[in-house]
Amino acid sequence: MEKNIFPEIPAIDTKVQEETRKHLNQLTKPLGSLGQLEEMVIRLAGITSQKIPDVSKKAIVVMCADHGVAGEGVSAYPQEVTGLMIQNFIRGGAAINVLARQTAAEVCVVDVGSLLIDVPEGVMNRKIRAGTANFMNMPAMEKAEALKAAETGLGVVDTLKQEGVRLLAVGEMGIGNTTAGTAIAAVFTKMPVTELTGRGTGIQEESYRHKIHVIETALHKHQPDPGNPLEVLCKVGGLEIAGMVGCIIGAAAAQIPVVIDGLISTAAALIAVKMIPGVRSYLFASHLSAEPAHSILLEELGLRPIIDAEMRLGEASGAALSFPLFDAAVALSREMATFADLGLPGPE
Template sequence: MDYEKRYDEIYETIRRGWDSIAKPLESLGRLETLVAKLGAAQNKEHPAVEKTALLVLCADNGIVEEGVSQSAQAVTRVCAENIAAGKTTAGIMASQTDTEVIVVDMGIACSESIPGVLSRKIRQGTRNFAKGPAMTQAEVEQAVQTGISLVEECRKRGVDVICIGEMGIGNTTTSAAVAASLLKCPAKTVVGRGAGLSEAGLARKREVVQNAIDSYGLYEASTIDVLRSVGGFDIAGMVGVYEGARRYGVPVILDGAISLVAALVAERMNPGVMRYLLPSHKSREPLSALVCDALGIEPVLDADMALGEGTGALLMLGVLKTAVAVYEKSLRFSESGVAQYKRHGV
């Protein structure tokens, strides 16, 4: 099905539907436009939020060899298993909205299978981009296709909305490198502390990112070459998930910094993808605000969060479920005995 043909028509239908509710016009602000966007992305005049899933894409990053993280690479595997077992913050949040958690091994640096984790492993971690490109072209394409396929599988199982999350030691470094390259800004502008680097660690992280940008000439490189050179399997997989959202009409709620960078990549590669992606929160990572500005989006939530794993997306899902309920169940002016508000000049 071509989910783009009726997008604008459905968006306007839902927007007018909000005007018919017995309340001041646009008094729920951006929640009204997000519900309209949700329905348009689903090709449904009555948006659905009953069956939801959290996709957590996990992968290791070779750049950790350069001392850009305070955590060892082995932590990725442990966290992936804990997320799958529902023991982490993301799992607890997911249970509050009856959201299925699907943890995916895109490239964790281990050879054994991980209990509860779906294996789509491309390689045991990317290469150290301080020494050479993080991925080959074939690996990038495989990661993107994997993301598309994950959405296709969700669609076949009747999932209405996907929350996106990630886990991978070193991925604030890869995402900062991609963001700085695409935004053509100095590394120091977008590189943050990640999971809690010291001043010396932060300086090292900035140096590693800037050196890679200069070495590969990434300010002038194509989007796909930026992703291949300094990205990660999680980021590339999310790019695929976003393309899958458009292809299969399953909207995705974005999370924090890493998911936002993947959205920037996806939109640069395939303009229009953002119509199927819903913002959630403004991450503490410095690149978050810059990428949101570049994408022209304004997150609804700002709780100074920087956890990842889909936690911000899950919080937004709860808000979105409430907004959809209000849209569907509220008293209409035609039932209220109150004259409907009019849009002046429309």
């Protein structure tokens, strides 16, 4: 099976989780009053096997690739924007760069399949092919290409682990990729494409209706099997989605918490979980995107978003925006006084 190229996923450390839960209950506050922040710390403790988790060193992987389906006019922007944004990431001028600087997070830009001929210095050039095929007509990529992109993601995370990264966000750039993400969502949820499709980069009504038609046509033509996640990825996915699948699985194997972004990275996360169910315990949903399919995919994964800011940018921007909340949650656990510190009895 396809899984055997991937490492084993360790079980969550439930003993440390319980120790952290008991510690939080002894802090000078009403039980559970810090809400999701408490649950974040407890989950982080189970992932890292640390009672007070260390998430100080952070990284953001932005997987970049082009999509043949962009030729169908499913985006408000021309396909060249993918390459221009790759250059923008390296210059530090994109939203993700600004947000990353707020928490001193490293931004790792990986080209697994853009149309760029001259990949800028500073980009990890792991190009597998120059864009996927137009999946309205044929499968987006071959199985070997999807697996190579996933292996690229595994390799990127291995490097980051050696650098001491303790919290990872995954995001993407690729004109046309909300079409791919929506198609993946339709396969796994079996919901009508009309209920899942959003306007992506802001397309107008005619293009929006055409986007729905493109996805419906592709699904009817290729009949991707929801029981075979690799097949779904190959038929209607993208190289950057495959790269994120590898990143997510690699991070889980390394006991690094994974913060997913919007629709596209959540589609990658769902594929990763369908391949290896144990991955799910390592995932955090950073925010709720304005894309309608996103909330459906989060429900499918059983994840609650930390932030709802109506964002739909991609680039791991929502994931980066959530980083300060991870820092705050850990700081509260580490620095708050306990009832015992005040000479008071704690909760039973």
